[in-house]
Amino acid sequence: MVTTNDKTLSTDGFHGMIGQGKAMSEVYRLTEQVAKSSATVLLTGETGTGKELIARAIHDLSPRSSGPFIRVNCGALSESLLESELFGHVKGAFTSANENRTGRFEAAHGGTIFLDEINSVSFHLQVKLLRVLQEHEFERVGDTRTVRVDCRFIAATNCDLLTEIEEGNFREDLYYRLNVVPIYLPSLSERTEDIPDLVNFFLKNYAEQEKKTTLQPLQATLDMLKTYSWPGNVRELQNYIERAVVLTDGNELKVEMLPPHVRGMAPVRIGKSRKTDLSSLCKELVSRGFNEFQNSKNGLHPEIVSMVEKELILQMLKMCQGTQTKTATRLGINRNTLHKKIEDYGLQSEAR
Ligand SMILES: Nc1ncnc2c1ncn2[C@@H]1O[C@H](COP(=O)(O)OP(=O)(O)O)[C@@H](O)[C@H]1O
Ligand SMILES: [Mg+2]
Incomplete structure (x- = not known):
């Protein structure tokens, strides 16, 4: 059995x-490869x-698998709590430090430390982390003695x-220290081919958990989910x-059992407010357009459509961290078309 964040699901x-699918197979291949090192x-x-x-899989497949796997969610703690959580502290280091405490780096000795949400770490702590990554050593908060640890960093x-x-917000030197082997986990929308297997896996697991018969997904449901x-x-x-699974006693997973927004039927309120925003935006563009584009050679409609298109592509690129394949998939346009538009609109620096 593997224990995930909140549920225990069978292996x-x-x-x-x-x-x-292709994308995940590449992730597994990289994981196996890097785990050995x-x-x-x-x-x-x-x-x-x-x-x-994947962090757990790397640890389990590594020569350190009999050692500890320690996860620290860097995004969940304030700077000072995270500092003493990671490095430990000595009695009297700060008001509430009533006794010595070992930190998570020491706990990970001989094993793996997984620094989740590393982007949330403050600049000050990034300096301390850099030293641990480079030298494998640090001091507990309030202490002068140096502690050495042998652990693998993820x-x-x-x-x-x-x-x-x-x-x-983030130190370049720390980034290069961390980014020795990058593994990119594709978004679900980039690997829709895996959706049927995932659906069946969760249907089976939740049926076991709820002591119910396993629902069979209808083709229409799978198509909708994709x-x-x-x-x-x-x-x-x-x-x-x-x-x-919890709300049904039938045998099939039907489209109606999915939340409305998944079925493309967003709640009425969202629909309304979107429409209002869009019409006021168009109103503004039209009145601006009258003055700004009166004399342009292209005319009002193409000018406004390309303004909107440029902004749309820009926002989607940002959301997809500059990944063009993903941006094209999400926009529902061909990758080559996107590439050309990025050049036309001069958005090369937002794309990679
Ligand atoms: N490929 C997968 N197969 C089965 N379950 C998955 C898969 N990817 C993620 N999950 C489940 O989705 C949830 C989120 O995964 P997690 O590893 O915590 O994601 P992240 O750390 O990227 O936010 C967990 O419950 C995990 O078990
Ligand atoms: Mg996570």
């Missing part, structure tokens, strides 16, 4: 990971794509660290399947 697939790994990808599962981020560097955008990725899919 299946690659170390509990389902999906045999002691190289630092940087896991990137949106939330819910399986970064934590870090994860759900935002683009290069943008964070540009914005002055067209949704999945901002919450596998975690979101898992939640909807659990909900469907």
